[in-house]
Amino acid sequence: MTIELAEAERFLLHEARLLDEARFEDWLALFTADAWYWVPIAPDQDNPHDTVSLIYDDRRLLETRVRRLANPSMHAQTPPARASRLVANVTAEDSAADALVTRSKLLMVEYRRNAQRLFAATCRHRLVARGSGLAIAWKRVDLVNCDAELEGIVLPF
């Protein structure tokens, strides 16, 4: 069963909506049981193991990250941030049986405590068929300013 680009795009928009609505548990449920989520610190970074990353979560750490996002003692989200994500330019990078790697553009405006930040990124998702829908096997987010001096990043991209 091949994954159609139109279906993948609908899925990415759904993912962005879950994040905008701070439904992080539902977002986590989009990932496969051995997924990883990666925000490199350098353009063209080739792996997350020999160089640090703004975020590199294997499935176990991703679960912990999402659990923390619901913790009332998380000072970094008191008050919480809100964000608005725009997903566009979705193309297919690579496809195989039951899998599709998409490349998309993300613009995310994050608001917290009277300040807005703008993030721009190229995202790659490896999407796999699961049941009647799709799941994320891995997600890589390359921020335009990945190597800049940045304040703390708490909301997922």
Next chain:
Amino acid sequence: MITSAELRARIGQGRVHRSLYNDPEIFALELERIFARAWIYVGHESQVPEPGDFCQTRIGLKPMLMVRQADRSIRVLHNQCAHRGAMVVAADEGHAQEFRCCYHGWTYGTDGRLKSAPLLNGYPGAFDPADPRVSMNEARSASYRGFVFATLAPDGPSLEDFLGPMTKSFDDMVDRAPDGAIEVAGGVFKHAYEGNWKLYLENLCDAAHPIFVHQSSIEAARAQSDNVPSDGAGEIAIRQMRQNGAPYSFWETQVGIWTYGNGHSYLGDYHDDAKLVAALEDPDFRDYIAALEAKHGSARTKEILDVRRWNSNVYPNLSFMSQFQQLRVVHPLSPTRTVVYTYNFRLKGAPPSFFRRTIAFANTVNGTGSLVLTDDLETYNRIRMGLSSAGAEWLQIGRGYATDEANEDGGRRGKNSTSEIYIRNMFDAWLGYMTAVP
């Protein structure tokens, strides 16, 4: 101009005045009297391995260059053209035969001396290109076991005198490498916060804060099932977050806090997780320990690994940690804005898997998107917001004051490991620098 008497009045017994964290006049004086006088960490020799290699660094707000010379020595130069003041080198790092300014082409050797400039015929007769005043000026520099420091002070104590017993923390960092050498590797975090530079060092040896500041990550990590797939990175992270949740009784009695002259200090290790401490000889460390023993024998290996220091702070701009080869450099930007650059070191001769632990650990505690660090950064921001009010004029730094005691190596230590002795010690150094008016 704030007088020395006024500066002294802002530090009381067990308390400091809030203006030390937000007053622009104080900040300007700190740049002039602390950052332009102390030995400032500027980089590691491995960042410029070959002649002509350079990398950007800073002393206070000043852009500097660390450059490897033809004779393999290292010079630290002001990255500033003597002509019109433009920053000469724009690349973060690289290799060059000479440095040429973009504005009018003034060209300097890697030693900072002017080699050539166009239109010299237009200058007055007294203009001499060989005059050091038209060079990229050099700062005095020295290194200890590969760690390079520079100072803008024309004279003063030697680097080793400045470091005092803290040299042992650097020894610990290097001795852990089976080949006896380390190198910067694995990328740099640059995390910024809206708060004073001093807050960062004040937090790193604070044994009383993890339980509270890091409650969210401690609880999330404790609730995490260990049966969920991890490629190793998540496992290190979750174990480290759980360690932060050690009870107050442990932090008070089992850790240790030591202080030395010039504002330096270190916190003892607080880990009892065998996957995080090589000295506990977990099978995960087998290859690493074998590599150490092959070079040094088992007795010396044990001696090396039994050194159990956590964060070592070298005042005013450095904090490093030998067990996971982390190093943080504090760059003040304004009274209420700071950026911290954090580096990792590869232990030469250690198996590649060992460095992967270093990377996973760095992401956990120094990462811009870390589950741990982000709560620290928020705390610094809140201190900045709180201190803008005159409602509470003084910050309390008195915990442990009555029970601190002398240490046999000439320093002082907290009888209770949560003593704020290391903050008082930094302010002793602060006042010394700030009131030493030439």
